[in-house]
Amino acid sequence: MFTLQILANGVVLGCLYACIAVGFSLVWGVLNVINLMHGSFIVLGSYLAWGAYNALGLSPWASLAIAAPLFYVAGYLIQRGILNRVIAAPVLVTLTLTFGLDLILNNAMLLGFKADYRKLLLDPPLGSVAWGSVVVPVDRIIAMALALALTLALYVLLRKSRIGRAIIAVRLDRDAARLMGVNVASTYAAAFGLGAAMAGCAGVLLALIFPISPLSATPYLGKAFVVCVLGGLGSVPGAVLGGLILGLVESFGALAFGPEHAVTLSFALLILFLIFRPQGLLGKRGFE
Amino acid sequence: MMRRKEWILFGGLLLLAFLPLVGESYTLRLGTMACMYAVMAVSWNVIGGMAGYPSFGTAAFFGLGAYTGGVLLAAGSSLPVALGAAGALAFAGAMMLGAVLMRLRGHYFAIASLAVAEVLRELTNSATDLTGGGMGLNIPLGISGGDGVVTEATFYFLAMWGLLFIAVVVITMIERSRLGFGLACIRQNESAADMIGVNGTLYKSLAFAFSGVFVAMAGTLYAGWVHYIEPPDVYDILFAVKPIVMVLLGGLGSTAGAIIGAFTFLGIEEVVWRNYLQVHTGVLGFLVVVLLLFLPHGIVSIGRRVRSLRAGHG
Amino acid sequence: MAELMQLDAVSRRFGGLQALDRVTLDIGRGEILGLIGPNGAGKTTLVNVVTGVHRATGGRIRFEGRDTTAFRPYQAARAGIARTFQVVQPFPELSVHENVTAAALFCGANGGLRHARVVAGEQLEFVGLSAAADQPAANLTLAMRKRLELAKALAMKPKLLFLDEVNAGLNSAEVEQAMGLIQQIAATGVTIVLIEHLMKVVLSVCSRIVVLHNGALIADGPPSSIVSNQHVVEAYLGKKYAQMAAQAAGNP
Numbered sequence: 001m002f003t004l005q006i007l008a009n010g011v012v013l014g015c016l017y018a019c020i021a022v023g024f025s026l027v028w029g030v031l032n033v034i035n036l037m038h039g040s041f042i043v044l045g046s047y048l049a050w051g052a053y054n055a056l057g058l059s060p061w062a063s064l065a066i067a068a069p070l071f072y073v074a075g076y077l078i079q080r081g082i083l084n085r086v087i088a089a090p091v092l093v094t095l096t097l098t099f100g101l102d103l104i105l106n107n108a109m110l111l112g113f114k115a116d117y118r119k120l121l122l123d124p125p126l127g128s129v130a131w132g133s134v135v136v137p138v139d140r141i142i143a144m145a146l147a148l149a150l151t152l153a154l155y156v157l158l159r160k161s162r163i164g165r166a167i168i169a170v171r172l173d174r175d176a177a178r179l180m181g182v183n184v185a186s187t188y189a190a191a192f193g194l195g196a197a198m199a200g201c202a203g204v205l206l207a208l209i210f211p212i213s214p215l216s217a218t219p220y221l222g223k224a225f226v227v228c229v230l231g232g233l234g235s236v237p238g239a240v241l242g243g244l245i246l247g248l249v250e251s252f253g254a255l256a257f258g259p260e261h262a263v264t265l266s267f268a269l270l271i272l273f274l275i276f277r278p279q280g281l282l283g284k285r286g287f288e
Numbered sequence: 289m290m291r292r293k294e295w296i297l298f299g300g301l302l303l304l305a306f307l308p309l310v311g312e313s314y315t316l317r318l319g320t321m322a323c324m325y326a327v328m329a330v331s332w333n334v335i336g337g338m339a340g341y342p343s344f345g346t347a348a349f350f351g352l353g354a355y356t357g358g359v360l361l362a363a364g365s366s367l368p369v370a371l372g373a374a375g376a377l378a379f380a381g382a383m384m385l386g387a388v389l390m391r392l393r394g395h396y397f398a399i400a401s402l403a404v405a406e407v408l409r410e411l412t413n414s415a416t417d418l419t420g421g422g423m424g425l426n427i428p429l430g431i432s433g434g435d436g437v438v439t440e441a442t443f444y445f446l447a448m449w450g451l452l453f454i455a456v457v458v459i460t461m462i463e464r465s466r467l468g469f470g471l472a473c474i475r476q477n478e479s480a481a482d483m484i485g486v487n488g489t490l491y492k493s494l495a496f497a498f499s500g501v502f503v504a505m506a507g508t509l510y511a512g513w514v515h516y517i518e519p520p521d522v523y524d525i526l527f528a529v530k531p532i533v534m535v536l537l538g539g540l541g542s543t544a545g546a547i548i549g550a551f552t553f554l555g556i557e558e559v560v561w562r563n564y565l566q567v568h569t570g571v572l573g574f575l576v577v578v579l580l581l582f583l584p585h586g587i588v589s590i591g592r593r594v595r596s597l598r599a600g601h602g
Numbered sequence: 603m604a605e606l607m608q609l610d611a612v613s614r615r616f617g618g619l620q621a622l623d624r625v626t627l628d629i630g631r632g633e634i635l636g637l638i639g640p641n642g643a644g645k646t647t648l649v650n651v652v653t654g655v656h657r658a659t660g661g662r663i664r665f666e667g668r669d670t671t672a673f674r675p676y677q678a679a680r681a682g683i684a685r686t687f688q689v690v691q692p693f694p695e696l697s698v699h700e701n702v703t704a705a706a707l708f709c710g711a712n713g714g715l716r717h718a719r720v721v722a723g724e725q726l727e728f729v730g731l732s733a734a735a736d737q738p739a740a741n742l743t744l745a746m747r748k749r750l751e752l753a754k755a756l757a758m759k760p761k762l763l764f765l766d767e768v769n770a771g772l773n774s775a776e777v778e779q780a781m782g783l784i785q786q787i788a789a790t791g792v793t794i795v796l797i798e799h800l801m802k803v804v805l806s807v808c809s810r811i812v813v814l815h816n817g818a819l820i821a822d823g824p825p826s827s828i829v830s831n832q833h834v835v836e837a838y839l840g841k842k843y844a845q846m847a848a849q850a851a852g853n854p
Binding site: 028032034082085086090091092093095096097099100101102103104105106107108111218222225229261263264267268270271274275278 | 388410411570577
């Protein structure tokens with residue numbers, strides 16, 4: 001049935017969206033910083049995968065292993081060096097600051113890579129798989145699986161590792177965490193680094209599916225916003241749920257209203273949620 | 289009543305009206321943009337500086353005004369009618385939307401105000417019959433009633449200047465009124481303001497409405513001035529961010545600072561545009577970063593800092 | 603109407619916690635009512651519900667005959683209900699005088715900014731803060747901040763004034779001063795509800811006392827009857843002491 005195909009598309013898309021958003025949600029939830037560079041990080045990750053494949057013959061799966069530490073370090077340094085100076089400042093300042101940083105990053109990408117869309121085409125192509133009437137390209141399945149794996153890895157990291165627990169502690173009560181001996185500044189930097197790493201890895205995965213260009217940064221960012229508001233901040237399950245909902249809304253919305261309106265639909269949903277349930281489906285009230 | 293700085297500013301503003309006597313086409317264009325930027329900045333200051341709510345809604349108001357006015361002008365309305373309609377629609381819309389949106393604080397309010405611009409842009413894009421959609425909207429020449437490039441330029445400069453003047457007068461009156469006092473209280477401690485009898489919802493909605501009405505009218509003038517608009521031009525996210533940067537440049541919280549910031553910003557933008565076109569957004573970004581990290585109180589605070597440095601060594 | 607305010611089975615629930623449990627209480631015009639109870643009894647919640655900060659989840663509130671259950675804080679303020687906060691909340695960027703002017707401006711009925719400034723000056727003098735009038739409110743000591751809270755509440759020209767722990771953090775001399783002020787305020791006709799932990803204060807100043815425990819009203823009467831009320835002793839000190847006290851009272 002046609003609906004099943006749309007459903008499948010929506011779920012695949014949803015998992016990717018979850019991966020896009022989970023790093024963004026972490027940074028927003030823990031540092032109370034909306035990182036407007038997130039979209040550009042994703043695009044940069046896509047370029048990394050594209051470049052590594054075309055220049056070095058590295059498969060995208062291998063690029064993941066490079067992207068993660070590279071982006072982590074970059075994110076850590078950016079937070080520690082720049083954002084940390086204004087970490088206590090009002091929302092307006094941090095938001096405008098990351099906007100300014102993103103302008104620089106995006107401009108640099110436009111200069112370096114040009115605005116033309118590029119495609120990472122696997123050679124040989126991986127083909128598609130069919131279940132009944134539902135057809136899904138193999139690269140999407142792999143990307144979806146990896147996206148979920150990465151998201152799960154982050155979840156486990158947050159819960160089990162020392163740095164992860166420090167991040168959660170700081171999120172729950174910054175001053176209490178400090179009193180317990182947690183170095184808040186490096187914890188913030190680590191959280192930001194993780195967010196950047198997730199973005200970079202998401203970019204690598206997305207390179208297989210979507211065209212790559214600096215112009216895609218804003219749409220990715222927009223999706224991250226919507227997922228966070230729908231699913232709730234600072235929670236991995238929230239990002240997954242929000243991602244799935246967005247994926248399904250976009251897929252069915254494209255069917256109902258046409259693909260060009262799918263984005264507007266998601267923004268309208270965003271506004272509705274902001275008005276009626278700003279904490280999202282799985283978030284807790286009171287985190288501004 | 290008014291401090292010396294404000295008299296100087298008002299004086300400068302009045303003097304600016306005589307620009308057409310000495311300037312030619314290019315200067316007038318610059319002056320018109322400067323006044324437009326200043327309208328955006330002083331308007332943003334009402335919601336962002338006075339009420340303390342970080343609005344990213346300027347793009348929404350500007351685009352709304354550009355298209356409302358533009359469509360009316362294209363259909364043959366006179367400029368005053370187009371301006372009135374744009375202003376009234378923006379004011380009413382903001383009052384209603386404000387009541388709902390301003391229950392949100394901080395980030396959420398910022399995103400919501402930005403999302404409104406996105407939705408409006410898409411709606412404008414889709415309403416092709418009315419607005420021309422993605423193919424843009426043409427606004428006829430000759431609205432100014434004169435011909436020749438210089439008279440057009442003069443007309444639009446004076447119109448934008450007039451709008452700025454009215455905006456400054458109204459907003460200064462607000463600052464000194466009960467509304468202004470109430471907004472200051474809301475900004476500093478919203479629950480305490482509630483407890484002493486301030487109707488927070490009403491005041492915030494009014495602040496949001498005033499932050500939009502003049503911007504919308506500026507949008508209408510812009511549409512008439514450039515003769516051709518497209519949704520991505522007028523609903524540009526940069527229009528949401530630039531007024532914030534201008535106000536931060538000039539020192540948060542004062543109308544005078546907003547005007548100074550706007551004029552300074554335009555100056556920098558022109559210089560960068562003419563010399564570094566390829567990297568001009570990057571330079572803007574750089575400016576923002578430097579400003580926020582090192583001059584959180586705007587360029588007006590440079591004087592204060594220099595003085596205190598000297599005093600330290602004196 | 604003799605009763606200024608009537609609470610009729612007022613309840614307030616926060617998730618799983620019943621903070622107020624069917625509180626029925628009348629507040630008479632001109633009295634100084636003491637509201638006491640152990641920590642967490644719901645005293646501040648009661649004030650929050652009456653002033654509109656929280657909406658009652660059950661029951662009705664009537665003020666001067668009007669149903670004010672659904673009133674928002676600014677409506678309660680304009681109707682004539684004022685309160686001070688336990689944790690003082692000034693407007694930090696404004697001066698002391700401007701803080702009080704704000705209260706006078708938005709609540710003191712008509713009159714513009716000028717009139718509000720005059721009223722503010724009067725209240726500042728009444729509480730003894732005139733000297734500090736032009737200082738930023740953020741610079742005040744705790745005792746002075748409490749007086750600022752009081753001045754703001756008075757500038758609202760209230761009919762009913764809730765004072766929430768005005769004496770917390772004050773030394774005994776400051777407490778004496780505060781009590782003197784409160785009695786002067788009552789003398790002008792304002793009805794006062796005093797939330798207090800200091801028994802000495804409550805017993806000496808209040809004409810009537812009500813006791814809250816776990817959100818419910820467990821006693822209501824003149825000071826003498828409250829002190830010997832077994833339920834009250836039990837609420838504060840536990841069953842064992844209450845029994846001991848009852849036994850002691852039984853044996854002359």
